[in-house]
Amino acid sequence: xSSLNVTVIVKLEPDFSExxxxxxxxxxxxxxxxxxxxxxxxALAASAAFYSKVKYAAxxxxxxxxxxxxxxILQNAQQISDADxxxxxxxxIFAGADTLGTAELLKTGIHKMQGPMDxxxxxxxxxxxxxxxxxxxxxxxxxxxxLGNVIDYEVDLKNRTVRAKHSIRLQGFYDVIxxxxxPLPVFIAIDPSYKPTFNTASQRLxxxxxxxxxxxxxxxxxxxxxxxxxxxxxxxxxxxxxxxxPTIVYKVEKIPKGKAGRQAEVIDGxxxxxxxxxxxxxxxxxxxxxxx
Amino acid sequence: xxxxxxxxxxVVMEQEEGKLVPVSLEMLSEARRLMDDFNKKYSSxxxxxxxxxxxxxxxxxKVLIEHGADVVIVSDNQELxxxxxxxxxxxxxxxxxxxxxxxxxxxxxxxxxxxxxxxFFAADSVGRHLSSTVMAELDSGLASDxxxxxxxxxxxxxxxxxxxxxxxxxxxxxxxxPDFSGFLWTTILCLDNRNPSIERDYHPQACSIIPGxxxxxxxxxxxxxxxxxxxxxxxEKDLLVKILDRKIIKNEIDFDARRTIVGFxxxxxxxxxxxxxxxEQLASELxxxxxxxxxxxxxxxxxxxxIDSKYFIADRVIGSSGRKVSPxxxxxxxxxxxxxxxxxxxxxxxxxxxNPDEYSPIKDECDIFIKGRMEDVIPMLxxxxxxxxxxxxx
Numbered sequence: 001x002s003s004l005n006v007t008v009i010v011k012l013e014p015d016f017s018e019x020x021x022x023x024x025x026x027x028x029x030x031x032x033x034x035x036x037x038x039x040x041x042x043a044l045a046a047s048a049a050f051y052s053k054v055k056y057a058a059x060x061x062x063x064x065x066x067x068x069x070x071x072x073i074l075q076n077a078q079q080i081s082d083a084d085x086x087x088x089x090x091x092x093i094f095a096g097a098d099t100l101g102t103a104e105l106l107k108t109g110i111h112k113m114q115g116p117m118d119x120x121x122x123x124x125x126x127x128x129x130x131x132x133x134x135x136x137x138x139x140x141x142x143x144x145x146x147l148g149n150v151i152d153y154e155v156d157l158k159n160r161t162v163r164a165k166h167s168i169r170l171q172g173f174y175d176v177i178x179x180x181x182x183p184l185p186v187f188i189a190i191d192p193s194y195k196p197t198f199n200t201a202s203q204r205l206x207x208x209x210x211x212x213x214x215x216x217x218x219x220x221x222x223x224x225x226x227x228x229x230x231x232x233x234x235x236x237x238x239x240x241x242x243x244x245x246p247t248i249v250y251k252v253e254k255i256p257k258g259k260a261g262r263q264a265e266v267i268d269g270x271x272x273x274x275x276x277x278x279x280x281x282x283x284x285x286x287x288x289x290x291x292x
Numbered sequence: 293x294x295x296x297x298x299x300x301x302x303v304v305m306e307q308e309e310g311k312l313v314p315v316s317l318e319m320l321s322e323a324r325r326l327m328d329d330f331n332k333k334y335s336s337x338x339x340x341x342x343x344x345x346x347x348x349x350x351x352x353x354k355v356l357i358e359h360g361a362d363v364v365i366v367s368d369n370q371e372l373x374x375x376x377x378x379x380x381x382x383x384x385x386x387x388x389x390x391x392x393x394x395x396x397x398x399x400x401x402x403x404x405x406x407x408x409x410x411x412f413f414a415a416d417s418v419g420r421h422l423s424s425t426v427m428a429e430l431d432s433g434l435a436s437d438x439x440x441x442x443x444x445x446x447x448x449x450x451x452x453x454x455x456x457x458x459x460x461x462x463x464x465x466x467x468x469x470p471d472f473s474g475f476l477w478t479t480i481l482c483l484d485n486r487n488p489s490i491e492r493d494y495h496p497q498a499c500s501i502i503p504g505x506x507x508x509x510x511x512x513x514x515x516x517x518x519x520x521x522x523x524x525x526x527x528e529k530d531l532l533v534k535i536l537d538r539k540i541i542k543n544e545i546d547f548d549a550r551r552t553i554v555g556f557x558x559x560x561x562x563x564x565x566x567x568x569x570x571x572e573q574l575a576s577e578l579x580x581x582x583x584x585x586x587x588x589x590x591x592x593x594x595x596x597x598x599i600d601s602k603y604f605i606a607d608r609v610i611g612s613s614g615r616k617v618s619p620x621x622x623x624x625x626x627x628x629x630x631x632x633x634x635x636x637x638x639x640x641x642x643x644x645x646x647n648p649d650e651y652s653p654i655k656d657e658c659d660i661f662i663k664g665r666m667e668d669v670i671p672m673l674x675x676x677x678x679x680x681x682x683x684x685x686x
Contacts, residue, residue: 018561018593040591103428127590131436136377136424145533146377148421163536169417170306171503172314172616178374179537183529189421192606238490242452246433246494250446250479255470255631260656261638269646269664272672278644278660279676282578285621285642286551 004058004155007113008049008121009106009138010042010077012070013128029128038073041123044190046080048121048153050214051196053082054206056155061085061113065094065105068227075221082214086221087113091230093241099129101244103137108235110142112228118184119155119162120144124192132189139187147180149191160184167191296404298495299337300397301327302388303412304426305344305356306375306419312352315414315503317359322441322506323412324360330443334463337398338409339363343387345380347373350521357517360509363397367522371531374538375418378530381425387522388430388496396520407432408496410465415500423500433482435499439612439631440468440477448483455487465497474586474630504612504635545607550581552621555610555637557585558592559626559647559666565595568603570670571625577677583610583617585633611636625666629654646670 014034015021022033038046052058060083064070067090074086089109097105110117120139125132132148139146153164161183168176198207217224230237237243267274303323306313323340330338339362344353346368353364365387371379387393394405407430413423415437427434443465449458467480482497547553554575560567575582582603589609594600610617612635622640626647627633634657637643645658646669655661662669 016590016592018558021592098433099424100428100431100433131434132420133424133427133434133436136421137428140381140425140428146421146425148377149417167417167541170308170313171416173308173311175541175543177539177541178535180376180533180535182533238492243485243490246482247435247480248450248453248483250448250466250481252476252478255475255477257653257656258631258634261634262643262657262659264645264655264658264661266650266655267660267662269648269662269669272676275662275669275672276676276680278662279673279680281660282621282642282644282677283680286578 004052004056004157005115005118006049006052006058006060006121007110007117007119008042008045008060008062008077008081008083009110009135010046010062010064010073011039011123011126012036012064012066012073013039013042013126016127036069036073038076039123039127041125041127041190041192042073042077043080043123044192044194045121045123046077047196048150048188048190048194049083050081050210052119052155053210054198054203056157059084061087063087063089063106063109063113065089065102065109071222071225071227074225075218078221078224079214079218082210082217084224085114086225088225088227089233090227093230093237096242096245097240098245098247099131099133099137100246101240101242102134103141104244105233105235105240106134106138107141108233108240109228110138112233116185118160120185120187122187122189124149124189135187135189142187144185144187145182146187146189147182148189150188151177151191151194153188155184162186164188167193296402297406297493298409299394299402299405300339300341300408301410301412302341302343302408302496303361304384304414304419304422305342306414306416307344307346307349307352310346310348310352312355313414313416314508315416315419315501317508318503318506319412319414319501320356320360321509322501324509326441326443330463333443337400339397341365341397341408343384345372345383347371353519355511357519358511358513358515360515361517363518363520365393365520365522367524369524371526372524374535375422376530376533376535377421377425378533379526380422381429382527382530383524384422384426385429388426393520393522396518406495409463411496411498413498413500415502419500423498427498430496432494432496432498435467435469435480435482437502437613438467438469438499439502439505441499442466442468446481450483452490453483453485453487455489459486465499467497467499470631474632502612502632504616543607545581547581547583547610547615547617547619550579551619552578552580552623553583553610553617553619553637553640554578554580554623554625555583555585555627555633556588556625557627557633558587559628561593563667564593565599567626567666568595568599570666573674574623574670577674578621580621580623582608583615584608585627585630586611586613589614624654624658625670627654628652629657
């Protein structure tokens with residue numbers, strides 16, 4: 001049986017869910033008070049990898065660039081994907097990198113993992129940076145075919161190809177679901193709407209088996225974990241971190257309020273009589289014939 | 293570097309089956325405005341260059357000139373009918389670094405041409421990935437989701453970029469990016485490393501632009517420009533990526549079919565489940581479709597699986613990162629009015645906002661502002677809608 005070697009790249013992110021996120025008085029994120037978690041898109045990428053485990057008995061590794069405490073999200077992602085190996089790329093000099101500097105480091109890190117890789121998964125985007133650029137840039141630097149917004153995929157192990165469906169949104173036009181076929185290796189950024197399904201009885205059995213294995217492994221995740229710094233990775237310091245980042249944040253400001261587009265009539269929300277009048281206005285607005 | 297190394301503003305067009313996607317002309321128009329200023333301030337030789345790739349697209353070149361392009365570089369080939377990342381990326385990078393093409397764009401100053409000075413892409417599901425891979429290939433910086441652009445000479449002191457010394461960066465593109473809340477702007481710059489120990493050029497200065505933000509300029513058939521045809525060459529292995537099938541999806545949430553849309557935002561958070569129920573009742577009374585603000589689609593509030601997957605999804609987002617709507621009546625419930633949301637609904641004919649905070653920006657974009665909590669206001673609205681309907685029927 002041909003094997004499949006799968007990697008997931010994940011990211012430690014602030015937890016933006018209501019109640020967990022904390023903002024400074026000026027509206028910026030209060031990083032010290034906000035809990036960090038495995039990013040939701042990263043978690044979905046890990047489930048996409050788990051699908052490969054269940055369906056193709058793939059070998060799975062997970063890599064992340066982050067601070068030392070990012071090991072906990074590797075544990076979390078292992079719990080989801082039943083990963084065989086975990087890699088944390090951690091060094092002070094990686095900090096502050098923009099997407100190009102991050103992609104360069106991830107490329108270097110992935111080269112240190114047990115390859116060659118057949119499929120690399122990433123999330124759609126990170127919840128904090130929100131650029132969605134690191135995945136495709138890492139793919140490009142690795143020379144992998146990039147497939148973005150993937151909602152479904154199947155692998156043909158014999159012919160070493162992948163078939164993937166991905167969604168394309170064209171604003172002002174329509175949405176398209178495109179089905180593509182590409183030779184391995186590929187880099188897949190998973191769409192937020194991805195839902196793995198397991199149809200056959202044998203898949204469901206495999207699912208349970210690997211899920212149990214994942215729990216056992218995640219309890220002892222440190223024995224699967226390798227932590228590598230810049231020197232161990234052999235990363236070129238000129239190409240990573242701040243030095244390898246073309247972009248900088250120049251300033252952050254409040255978006256000034258624009259000119260008022262309309263002059264609103266303010267209504268007291270506790271007066272039923274007033275609201276009755278509002279409703280009359282709404283009904284009038286709805287009945288007006290407008291010739292455009 | 294000399295000033296001849298990096299020239300012009302290249303804009304990557306998007307088209308579907310030979311028709312321009314709206315964001316293409318929006319980007320081009322903003323490029324024109326920016327370059328008009330640039331031409332006055334610095335040099336009249338630098339141009340707006342539109343890159344157009346596709347199959348059977350040559351005819352659109354003229355439209356691009358009428359909308360602000362000085363030069364159109366068109367690559368027309370059946371392999372380019374749909375965007376495949378690898379061949380598109382390679383081709384765009386080839387065109388952008390081609391000296392012969394640069395000599396056709398502009399006869400003077402092209403000898404030392406290396407790369408474009410600036411580059412624009414669309415921040416949509418095609419351009420977002422394409423911009424990333426093209427900039428990885430061109431080895432320069434990329435800012436995403438931009439809604440304002442300025443070119444300035446900036447004096448900067450930066451620990452890494454200038455080794456802590458004050459230096460002037462001429463013709464620097466300030467790229468403004470609204471953050472996830474929609475209330476903060478981050479300005480991103482793409483700067484060469486002038487620090488002697490890590491010296492490196494980073495050009496083009498590139499960004500992806502949010503669709504629906506910039507107004508397209510009026511078409512002017514008297515504008516003239518140059519059309520350059522570029523013959524693409526493909527590597528056989530890159531053509532192994534095949535498009536097997538393409539299905540056009542009609543969105544299930546059809547805002548255009550409704551006369552009324554009720555949009556809700558973070559303001560539901562005090563009692564999310566009850567509030568969503570109230571909003572559903574209000575919408576059903578008005579036969580309205582329901583939309584949400586961008587933050588909700590990120591599942592910052594969770595109610596239960598069935599409500600979350602029905603409402604807190606990208607398809608329902610109204611705004612510059614979602615759908616643009618213009619119904620007869622728009623009701624904004626618990627929406628403070630971030631600029632991205634306003635961009636998606638401000639063309640509605642009549643706008644009602646329900647919000648306890650009179651200072652929220654939505655007040656400046658609505659016709660009636662009901663100051664109050666949705667928990668109190670919506671039931672009264674529903675009651676009045678019911679009674680007034682009865683009056684008419686009687």
